[in-house]
Each structure stands twice: as C-alpha cells, then as structure tokens.
C-alpha cells in the first residue's frame with residue numbers, strides 16, 4: 243500500500259455517458275480495505291500521541307505535573323505550554339494548542355503525550371496531573387452575561403430591503419414566533435487523525451481534511467514556512483460533513499510534535515474528542531415575523547437569529563441567507579448575531595446556516611398557510627422568486643415549481659385530507675408536510691491538470707479530495723465523455739496539496755469548480771487534437787492545465803443559482819405515546835445537470851438521513867455548570883439507524899444550469915435541508931401541535 247493510492251477503474255464496463263449511475267471507482271479499494279485512510283498508514287519509526295484535555299471550561303492552568311507520565315513505559319516526550327515552541331503566527335482560529343495557560347473551553351488540549359504505542363501514550367496521558375485556577379464559565383446562551391454581538395467579520399449578511407414596518411402595517415395576518423435548533427455534532431465514522439513527518443524543513447502531513455490546500459496554507463502560515471514546504475495528503479477521508487474544513491488544534495499539535503521529537507507522529511482523536519475538537523453546528527435561537535394579505539401575498543418578513551460561538555473564534559454561522567433569496571419578499575429585514583461562550587469552536591456541519599434557517603422560515607410559511615387557509619404549496623407559489631430578489635437578475639436555472647408539482651404527485655398530496663388532525667391509520671395519527679429549499683450558490687476558483695496520452699488513456703490530477711461523495715468517479719466520467727474515451731481509460735488522482743491547485747470539498751461547490759476546470763482542460767486538448775488531425779503536429783502526450791473561474795453576475799446579467807428542492811413527508815404519530823415515525827420522504831431536486839445519477843442520489847439519500855437526525859434525534863448537550871459535553875459518544879448522541887429511516891424517494895428535475903459550462907449545481911448539502919421543517923409541518927397536520935424547537939422529541943407532544 244502506498245501513501246496515495248489512486249483508484250483504478252478496473253471493473254467499470256465500457257464507455258459510459260455523463261449522467262449514467264456507474265459504481266464508484268474507489269468502491270473495490272474501499273470494500274477490500276485497500277484504500278489508505280489517514281490512520282491506515284504508518285511511516286517507519288512513527289510514534290503515537292495522546293491528547294490531554296482540560297477539565298475546566300474557563301480559567302488558567304496553574305501547574306502541570308508530568309513526573310509520573312514521563313516515567314511511564316514507552317513515553318518519549320510530553321508537550322504542553324511549558325515546552326511548546328512559539329509559532330510563527332499563532333493568530334489562526336481556532337487557536338493553536340499549547341501557546342499559553344489560558345483555558346477557554348472544557349476539553350481544550352493542555353498536553354500531548356508521545357509514546358511508542360498508542361496504548362502507552364493513552365496510559366501515560368491519564369497520569370498527567372493538571373491544577374487549574376478556575377473561573378466561572380459562561381456556557382448557557384440564555385445567561386444574561388452572554389450579550390449578542392454584531393457581525394464584525396468579513397461577510398455582513400444583514401439585509402434591509404424595502405420597508406418592512408409599512409409591510410407589516412398592511413398585513414391582514416401576521417405570524418410572530420420563536421424557533422430554536424439544537425447543537426449538533428458532525429459524527430463521521432472515520433476518526434479524525436493526523437500523521438506528520440519532517441524531512442529537514444519540509445513537512446508532510448496525512449490528515450482527514452476536506453481541503454488539502456487550505457490545510458497546507460494554514461500550516462505554512464502558522465509555522466512560518468513557504469507553502470511549497472508543506473505537503474498535505476488526504477486521498478481518502480472517512481466522512482467529514484464539514485468537520486474537515488478548518489485547521490484544528492490536533493493537526494498543529496501533530497506537526498509541532500514531529501518537529502520536536504524528529505520522528506513521525508500520529509495523533510488519532512477519540513470519539514469523545516470528536517465532539518470537542520472538530521467543530522459542531524451551533525445552537526440557534528430565531529424569531530420570525532411574517533405578514534401577508536388575505537390573498538397570500540407576503541407583505542413583510544423579519545428574520546432574526548442568534549447562534550453561539552467560542553470565546554476566541556474568528557467566524558460564526560449566519561443563518562438567514564435562505565430567507566434573503568428564497569422568496570420574492572419585497573420588504574425584508576434579517577439580522578444574524580452571535581454570543582460568545584466557553585464552548586469549543588463551532589464549524590461547518592452539512593448545510594451550515596441553511597439547515598437551521600430553512601427550518602424556521604419553512605415552518606413559519608406553514609403557519610402562515612394555516613392562518614390564511616391557503617394550501618402550503620399554493621402559498622409558496624404565490625411568493626415564488628422568479629428572479630433573485632437580492633439583485634433582480636434572472637436565476638441561471640430554477641425548477642422549484644416543478645419540484646413541488648412532481649413531489650406532490652409522488653406523495654399523493656391532493657389525496658390527503660388537509661383538515662388538521664383528520665387523518666388516522668388505526669392507532670396512528672397521520673400527517674403530511676412539505677418544505678421548499680433554495681440552496682446558495684458557491685463555486686470557488688479551481689484548476690485541474692488533464693493529460694491525454696498517446697495510448698488513448700488519460701489522467702486527471704487536482705489538489706482536492708473525495709470525502710466519500712464520488713468525486714473520483716464523477717470527474718473520471720466527465721473527462722471520459724469530454725475526451726471521447728472509455729471511463730476505464732481515465733485515472734483520477736486527488737488528495738495531495740501539491741497537485742494542481744484546486745478548491746476543497748465543501749460548500750456543495752466542488753463538482754462545479756473542478757468539473758469546469760476539467761472541461762476547460764479537455765477542450766484545450768480537443769483543440770490540439772483537431773490541429774493534429776489536420777496534419778500540423780502534436781504527437782505524443784498532451785498535458786494541459788484547465789481553469790474555472792465563474793463570471794460576476796453583473797457581467798452576465800444572471801444570478802447564479804444553487805440547487806432547489808421540495809421535500810414531502812408523511813409521518814405517523816402515536817396519539818397516546820407521542821412516538822413520531824417518519825413514514826416516507828419524497829425529495830424532488832433541481833440540481834442542474836446530473837453527472838452520475840447514482841452518486842447524486844446517494845448524496846440526497848445520505849443528506850435526508852442527516853435531516854431526520856436533525857429533526858428527531860441529534861442534540862449535543864452541555865452541562866451548564868461545568869461546560870462539559872455530557873453525551874460525547876455515539877451511544878449517547880443519537881443519530882438515525884435503519885429503523886428510523888423509511889422509504890426515501892429521490893427524483894431529479896430541471897435542466898442544465900446556464901451559469902457554468904457543464905451545467906451542474908451542487909448536491910452535497912441540500913439533501914439535509916428542509917427535512918426538519920417538512921417533518922414538523924407533517925406533525926402539525928397530524929396532531930395540531932406546532933413544534934418550533936429541534937429536535938422534535940416525543941415529550942414535546944405530550
């Protein structure tokens with residue numbers, strides 16, 4: 243096994259076309275255990291690190307006693323603020339470890355024990371005795387000391403459009419309600435891990451990152467190295483859901499440690515450390531006011547949100563964006579605020595912002611439909627945004643209306659009895675609910691190298707990774723079609739920051755970014771082939787770099803659209819016990835041109851399962867006295883299991899998007915969005931009980 247084993251396409255039969263749902267090219271390697279995930283690979287002479295975590299949430303380290311740990315079998319070194327080297331630039335957030343005595347959250351790393359085996363390191367870590375000066379932590383967002391702060395970071399998403407106050411004055415009906423969403427924790431199956439080794443002044447890092455280049459750049463800045471001196475390898479990642487998008491302290495710790503002991507160092511997080519060390523979806527409190535005429539035209543909307551972030555973070559989650567562009571709201575006010583707490587740094591979790599924001603606005607729209615006596619789909623169509631209300635430009639594609647029509651037909655919307663609480667199947671109350679989704683657009687600049695060899699095979703190379711979504715497969719398919727060669731003739735090499743510069747796997751933007759770069763490369767190759775065919779030269783391999791950089795909306799007078807979706811849910815609720823069973827979820831998605839029907843469908847199915855977790859199960863609980871996360875295991879933090887997941891129907895509608903050459907829109911995150919609102923709206927239809935707080939646990943129905 244080598245460090246970066248590219249999948250081959252052996253077993254993929256013959257020539258295929260874009261869109262066909264071929265199997266994943268990395269599937270055989272994965273099921274045979276031959277795909278080297280980060281902690282499947284041990285360089286010679288590697289030693290193992292175990293992280294020691296603070297047992298207070300706020301204060302300072304008073305003393306660290308390492309005597310017993312140092313004497314334990316196999317221990318090589320113990321790193322803490324007492325001996326850690328100063329970093330060239332410690333300003334990155336979340337803050338790098340071991341820079342001083344300050345403690346800002348429970349579970350913060352205070353030491354790293356290096357030993358010959360992981361067991362010896364873990365054993366010695368237990369022997370380290372840390373004394374603290376504890377101060378009273380601030381961990382409850384409703385604590386009066388937690389004062390909401392305005393957005394001081396680079397993207398100000400607050401919106402003021404039209405005259406909301408006049409709009410409310412003209413409304414026949416006003417809905418005014420508060421919504422909350424729980425803290426959720428990304429729980430990829432693969433434990434995050436980092437293995438680092440130095441050769442002179444050059445460091446190589448194997449990591450579970452979603453962005454080899456962003457991790458490489460962050461490490462270069464932090465350690466004061468040229469970017470060429472940091473090589474980050476991530477050919478296979480055991481899931482991420484957004485957790486792999488930041489430079490987490492354990493990564494810095496491993497690189498620092500490898501330099502100190504002049505040996506390769508491997509650090510694998512424990513499952514509880516996955517709850518404190520790689521981000522989370524922060525809890526939100528939201529208030530929505532929405533006014534409408536009796537005919538169902540929305541006259542004004544106000545959407546206010548407050549989320550939590552850590553004491554020292556340089557970012558926080560803004561969640562009202564979907565309200566800004568999802569409907570034709572002429573009079574709109576949105577505010578995103580944050581409170582700082584003694585909690586671990588948050589991070590992106592599949593559809594950050596979109597998922598909690600959509601839950602609130604799509605529940606409020608259902609409440610408005612009920613108040614007006616208008617069908618929920620009809621209300622949405624009466625306020626349909628044919629152009630982007632934020633800038634007035636036509637969408638580059640939008641088939642959300644078709645999503646509603648098709649989804650309604652599939653679930654049998656017209657056959658339900660719309661009267662609240664009217665439907666039963668035996669002991670169960672039955673309800674139907676819907677929600678719409680307008681996902682944001684994101685296409686970072688990207689390049690890709692494509693080589694067409696004289697023997698008719700081709701290679702695609704780019705410094706991104708495949709976190710399990712199908713990038714290896716889909717990009718091979720795309721290159722094969724554009725070069726008019728069979729899929730098995732294309733090799734895709736990813737997962738190395740020193741490959742040609744590429745975007746990370748995030749923001750549902752990689753397929754458009756990398757796909758368009760590959761398309762550019764292939765068209766350069768095809769141009770040279772036709773010159774060659776005309777007799778003027780080019781024999782042998784043709785190697786080119788393709789680029790993709792989307793135009794500005796003003797240049798093309800078009801508003802780039804993300805994907806759209808309509809979700810339809812049927813639930814059953816036990817009238818006596820409050821048990822909620824999701825009976826069916828129908829998802830109709832406009833994601834532009836679909837490059838591989840199977841991997842795209844898998845994204846929506848997986849996202850929907852995540853959405854069921856968001857709606858019914860997932861809740862990270864922090865003890866408000868200590869700041870300790872109380873359910874930091876997969877036994878206590880509930881995610882959906884097979885019995886929670888019903889029949890999931892997925893259909894794609896719409897045509898190629900006009901904003902990018904290959905016509906795609908992202909499917910990575912939208913599958914999660916809208917599920918919670920649709921489930922809640924269905925529960926209301928079944929029972930007449932309006933749930934505004936996630937997750938919907940059965941006690942809320944009793």
Ligand code: MOS
Nearest residue numbers: 484590592748749
């Ligand atoms: Mo994502 S939350 O952009 O991996």
